Amino acid sequence: MATSIGSPGVSLSINGNVYLVDADPQTSLLTVLREHLDLTGSKYGCGEGQCGACTVLIDGKAQRSCITRVGAVANKKIITIEGIGSGDRLHPVQQAFLDEGAMQCAYCTSGMIMSAVALLRINSAPQENEIIDFMEGNICRCGTYSRIIRAVQRAAKMMSAYVAAKGAAR
């Protein structure tokens, strides 16, 4: 959506790109992502921060974009599901979700992956109860929770192995 004259506009850094968006600062980040920027990987599920389908990273932390006002995140670093892989290469968490078959309808999957990425940033080897606590705000109505837990742990191992290999190569 083009910026019109006289409109304040909001500048957003998303997945390394800077966007000038013609939106009221009160608009939710989710609406801006989906409607203004056509970044539809983040999903609407409840509009009240209860289901986690809209989860994105803001300055590295998992946040519910449906209850985040876009005016509050100007100048912050926003990462969405579209921004975590590199080219055709999947992020280890994405790969682990595939390896564990951790989805059915997969509508929750973007939000689950973003929460898991945020968790693994602060805890590189989470125990099952730590995953449950951290991801309690993400709903999978199809009920694939046990697979998601396994996927997060698998991703943690993949990432640790990568870090160790990098360390060894140094």
Place this chain on the structure above:
Amino acid sequence: MSEKSNSQVVLEPERYELTAPAPYHFDLDRREFFKFLGAGVVVFSVLKTAAAGQESGGRQWRGDALPKEIDAWLHIGENGKVTVYTGKVEVGQNIRTSLTQAVAEELSVPMDNIELIMGDTQLTPFDMGTFGSRTTPTMNLQLRKVASAARDVLINLAAAQWKADPQHLVAADGKITDPAGKRSVEYAALMKGQQLTEMLPAQDPLIPAADWKVAGTSAAKVDGHEFVTGKHRYPSDQKVPGMWYGKVLRPEAFGATLVSLDTQKADQMGVTVVHDGNFVGVAAPSTAQAEAAVAAIQAEWKAEPQPSNKELFDYLRKNPAEGHDPTGDGDRYDRGSVDPAMASADHKLQQTYKVSYIAHVPLEPRAALAKWDGDSLTVWTGTQRPFGVRGQLAEAFRIPEEHVRVLMPDTGAAYGGKHTGETAIEAARLARAAKRPVKVVWTREEEFTWAYFRPAGVIDVVSGVRNDGTITAWEFHNYNSGSAGIRTYYDIPNQRIVFHPTKMPLRQGSYRALAATANHFARESHMDELAHQVKMDPLEFRLKNLKDERLRAVFQAAAKQFGWGNRDKTLDGWGFGMGGGYEKLGYVATFAEVHVDRKSGDVKVARVVSAFECGAIVNPDNLRNQIEGSNVQGLGGALFEAIAFENGKILNGRLSEYRVPRFSDLPVLQTVLIDRKDLPSVGAGECPMVGVAPAIANAIFDATGVRLRSMPLVPEGLKA
């Protein structure tokens, strides 16, 4: 139009799902077909009745006219790519994968070479809908037959080319090979310049399950990459150029009619306002503008007083459906003589079980994008019945069905809750007025309020049993919740089983497993009560009254995995229970281990063991996934899910108010699969759910001595 869009299209799934399919009328002729598809081979599967009329014609369809009643078809193109067309849809049950496996198996091509076109009313054959766990027993089999016939066509083409005996040629890895002549040809090469149409032969031998190489394996989810990268476009993600966003003004209460309306402010906001009878909606360049305009509309509604969930069960008992004779025999099953058997039983037990209304809560709410082109309408929407929604649209706008195309992108779940086309009609009505494409995505509150619910019910059970544990009499009355799974699989000589339709306090319809969940809850809870009354072990008591070998097998397998015989009965606060049954051609036994803290009231389901049998398994890992998911979803309805309502309003229509299972509710899930390669494959999306609630209720009784007979069992916990 407005009456149509707002009227409560009451679904009676128990009967509705048994309706015979209307024949599909194919509009293309042969030449148009190949113009659309490109050269190659097309194989059709034709409905049995239609095939019978064509017997004399042989297998080859030589004229330009195509058979009228096709239920699946497949095309192999000049590039060797296989495209399969089916009216079934993907809502997370993973049939895009399992159907692809079936085709890959019979046609001997890699899964990557196969694409499924699903649920597009213009391209795919008519299909009643994706429900009732019918995809695996019917469509999977149909596609296997179609693929098998296609393989024969390819073999015959190669045989003709080589002047070889087709009997000696082998199809494998996308090639036809002549082992004797040591030559082979790829499918793609055989397709060059071909325009062959083939009708499915009456009988073609299929590859037996014991010899499956692709089917029967845990093939990874087709398009999995699209889902983990967020690239897949669900219905709510659809976008076309020039599209606006729609919002509908909702009445204050169910069944309300509009008394007065003032749209003056909204009219001046640069949006399109539609007022058509009771339908009031807005289309605008953005959702924010549409919401603002709807908020600016002043409306006054009038509604009749309506019952609340507090008087729900009384209401169901006292309000039989109009025109229904409760003594009639439309929904009843009688066997032997119940009354004398009951009178002469050593023990008699009478109990009542209740089930509340619950919501499906598919994580993706209803969504539709509608686009008019003159009098022709195209709608992208998430529905289990694209052809049903096409009919609803045609009726709502009084246009021929041929002018309506409904497409169903793989959708964010349904669980039986997306049979209807409300959102499609709303988007189409707004798009017609706005003269541009319009998308309507329901909010969570709208999905909670204006969709439909799993029927609540009251179930009375009276039974007679001998001292030795033989059940001699069984009387079972279900009010409103439905007749799916109402019959008992226990061997009881005297039975009276009746379904009593009632007036419906809320709009109700299909939900995964339909009434089988309620009926199994009542039956399997009652079995547990009877076992205690005659002081028998609940497993032993069931097996004593059960002859069905397949059902006995799952009970025994689950008991073994659970360690039923060695369970520690001395642990304070811990309890163990079971439930099981037969539904949608599958067999399940579910055992649960619960912990109840009577001080805090916390009830935790610690472990659930399921044994499941559905014939020859098509995809073991996906089957496990479905069973695990059924247990988790079933646990919500068993423990805490319930819709609260009053006077035509939903009181807890948000996720902050309506609790669904979360990570912390997850039990340890253990699944035993019984793979019967000698039996036809059947569905698994529903049956595994029916044992969970009674297993938990029986385990809670075992832990506490408290018998809970109303679902949800412990919405507020279970304090001493």
